[in-house]
Amino acid sequence: MYSSYDVIVVGAGHAGCEAASAAATMGSSVLLITMNMQTIAQMSCNPAMGGVAKGQIVREVDALGGLSGIISDKSMIQFRMLNRSKGPAMWSPRCQSDRNVFAWEWRKALESNRNIDFWQDTVNEVLVKDGRITGVKTSLGVEFIAKSVVLTNGTFLNGKMFIGEKVFGGGRTAERSATGLTEQLIGLGFESGRMKTGTPPRVDGRSLNYDLMEEQLGDEKPGKFSYTDTPALTKQRSCWVTYTNQAVHDELKTGFDKSPMFTGRIKGLGPRYCPSVEDKINRFADKDRHQIFVEPEGWDTVEIYVNGFSTSLPETVQYNALRKIPGFENVRMFRPGYAVEYDFFPPTQLKTTLETQLVHNLFFAGQINGTTGYEEAACQGLMAGINAHRNAYEEAEFTIKRSEGYIGVLIDDLITKGTEEPYRMFTSRAEYRTLLRQDNADLRLTEKGYAIGLASQERYDTMTAKRAGIAELTNSIRTAKVKPEEINSWLETKGSALLREKSSFYTLLKRPEIEQEDVKNLLKLVADMPEIRVGEEVIEQTVIEIKYEDYLNREKQNADKLDKWENLSINPTFDYDRLKALSFEGKEKLKRLRPSTIGQASRISGVSPSDVSILLVYMGR
């Protein structure tokens, strides 16, 4: 009945939106089919983007030409750079979002892409012929034809929600679940599993006593996610911090006998790293309190997200426990927290492009792959969208290496190791995390995004200008000399050793007590410095590269070495005990898992980059 498409994207969550946008921007005709056009880009859980490792992902998505960064910038109500006190590899941008604005900005962005059509409906069948996708069929019985199909069903496949002893069918509160599709995919030979996640209660901000909590302000100079010229925030809303206590825990415990998790009614595995509050007090029985972040849901709503209090205990238990939290004495709930259990497809069934091994041109992205989190979903959607387009146009696959981005780490982890619990990104998963910083995602990835027609010319020009600026500034700094009289009085204020003679500006910068914020002042003091017109970002980047030069060089070499020896095979009977220098955990894992290549060895969690180096040295490389 309707026209056929290059790419069909099923589901308009974070994965689906990025997939549709990417394929359409690259030139595919795209049909986005989703159950409810009013819930496009709905944030199912916390109203926030970014955070540790996740913020890096958003910046990578942005650098490649995805939209999550731009949309986050347009809809944020607070911005914080997490981990500022640690090294730049750990710096992680995070924002609090206006839930409504976020969704509406995505919708506007998708509508403004002329290559995207929309259809509100539920897909319950993929059409396959000779091992190749040909389209989808919906619950209305409509068949749509396409060259590639991307499934991004999130938590909706046979979704079931739990609150205490009650169970409701549905993918998200007050939304239906999607049935039929899992069963059909199993019929085609796919393997599926069950996972669970949860969400905290929402409460009425007017009923809280903020005097009993700590205010958490946004950054004084709020940053942003996108490398494009989105504006930074000029005003922000605060979050608040409070804590559970023994009384809260005792109240929660009264519901344990009705907990869907503890009583085994939920079969799916939950996220170990994002546990429910009942999980926390159960597993960390010695901790007498847990942090609660009190987060507003938008600019102009009183709805509050109780971060850290995810739960599926009976709603009366939730309510009674909440009331024991300082500041929550008179709390009024809008709705209780709940757990959701859903089907996923172990991602070991995928290729690096997120195409399924079983059905040509069928892609899976997002929570359907056993991941959790908006950012994890968004980046998979982007990669699947890109490759769905490239497959449709018979172009080569597009992938990102572990040493190039968190996106590379995530996809490699998923397809090689699979995941037993909802997979979430951490900096510790990346062996080259000092290279994969939030500040250099554009330098790492925009060229790649540009080469495939996703990142715009403007984006590319901005990045190359930045790159040129860094080169120029680095060069100037390397050659500039500083005279003691120019700088000693300033050095004194910093408690840094004074200069005796004209010295290299470059070595001065390496002093740890001279921080990035100082460098701008410093640049002004140095007469020898040529006039340079460079932005903050260039300075930041240059300083990081100089300050951490040795470290970064070592990492780069490691990465190159690993790239080179990726396929070097290891004798299956190798005696790891002979290598005394290996870390204890690394040795144990290697002995147990017996990887067949250096590449595989390097990706075992617990096997450190230095363990790999030791192996390579022993093998004569």
Added chain:
Amino acid sequence: MYSSYDVIVVGAGHAGCEAASAAATMGSSVLLITMNMQTIAQMSCNPAMGGVAKGQIVREVDALGGLSGIISDKSMIQFRMLNRSKGPAMWSPRCQSDRNVFAWEWRKALESNRNIDFWQDTVNEVLVKDGRITGVKTSLGVEFIAKSVVLTNGTFLNGKMFIGEKVFGGGRTAERSATGLTEQLIGLGFESGRMKTGTPPRVDGRSLNYDLMEEQLGDEKPGKFSYTDTPALTKQRSCWVTYTNQAVHDELKTGFDKSPMFTGRIKGLGPRYCPSVEDKINRFADKDRHQIFVEPEGWDTVEIYVNGFSTSLPETVQYNALRKIPGFENVRMFRPGYAVEYDFFPPTQLKTTLETQLVHNLFFAGQINGTTGYEEAACQGLMAGINAHRNAYEEAEFTIKRSEGYIGVLIDDLITKGTEEPYRMFTSRAEYRTLLRQDNADLRLTEKGYAIGLASQERYDTMTAKRAGIAELTNSIRTAKVKPEEINSWLETKGSALLREKSSFYTLLKRPEIEQEDVKNLLKLVADMPEIRVGEEVIEQTVIEIKYEDYLNREKQNADKLDKWENLSINPTFDYDRLKALSFEGKEKLKRLRPSTIGQASRISGVSPSDVSILLVYMGR
């Protein structure tokens, strides 16, 4: 578990929002329970407020202190005063709304009322003790206690949606239905019925060719709904008009054998006055075209509402027929139209306050009473909310007479006559429609709203100032004399007879060729006029009252007479044939229905006010 409330409102549609706001503003503690807090004040169907008779209702709601007018003003994208070419009794304000903004403004307004709490859940039981409501029970099993309960379930009770031969459970597209409540109410002794309504497909505005349609601009000087100081629009979006044709009708007919209505699968009665397009071409087979309004869904979306094309034919038939409409040749659909069938409760089971006769302090409002339309729902919600509050505080009932407002007409119609098809307001339903104009709703009702603590002091002050202004201006006009030399040249431009001598300004104004817009000019010309500082509204009102003076006086007398003789009884064996002057239709109806009082006689549709006068004359009054 939770605190108890004065008033619980179930459902946050147009009825529920007004009910909650009214009761809370008057001082009740209110709990608003709704299935999904994300869909508060969702416009289920067309993105528009007001229209003929409906616009008057919105102004009445506003005059009493309800919020629909203010919210409409804040969310409109186009305003038109319909029927400007007819007399002022027919003038009807109508706006095109931004669907999202409308819903969000309602949510903000409710959140900003400290007396309103929220709970997201489905009510499936009302708690009743000794014939009196005590609270509700939800699907989570939570019981909430209240003195009064207002049910506003809209189309959700056992809602079923139909598209061609497919049936889905649900109250609105992609939303669940509410089950259990109807059955329980029947158990309590209530009678229920089934009705249906429908909605057209939504399409992609980017796929339409507007060159083939007529543009429909907003008013040059856009008006608004609220008597408060909401700002008027400064820019507007256009709508467009196109038509069906024989080819469209032929396509539609190919689906008739699969129509859920024609094949009898939908049992509920649909709105005769708001028919589906298949109904139209079926019932008016001689009409070769029907008008289609192409209406944008908001400021910044490409989604289009195809007004006039409501249908539940199979989606392929919808699509093929749409494509035959001029401008729709390349149309892309977002989603098909559908019909929805739902339970309602015949409103003859209610009192004038919308309290049920069966259960004390239980109220029904909105579509659950067999009405259709946002405005009809909103005004019922307002009245039920007011009376739920007053019952909770043991205050006297609050009602509006038929001669005071369309709201009075609507409620009186519902509770005395019931309704066999979805009830919609028309000007013809009001016997005193010249009195019930959109321009004087404040003068009619604000005092009443103020007396019960709903309309604010400000509102009341504005109204009394207007009233005083009208009195002053009327008085000046009555006494002012105009000299020929002051005015004749102007009269000439209007083609109006010249003055020979100093004349009364008052009689001049009665000339039909002198229109309201002229009066401002005229006022400036008359030397004899005292300096008056009056706004547009005062002038408008004064002019209407003067121009239509005799007519309005007659109507007022009629209304007073009827009020007086409301309970005058008519002999059940009265021989109507003796009264030759009765209208044919009036006589037939009177003979058939044999009303027992003059009041009842006057409310029979077909019995005109003059028929009633004849009866009264005969009875010697």
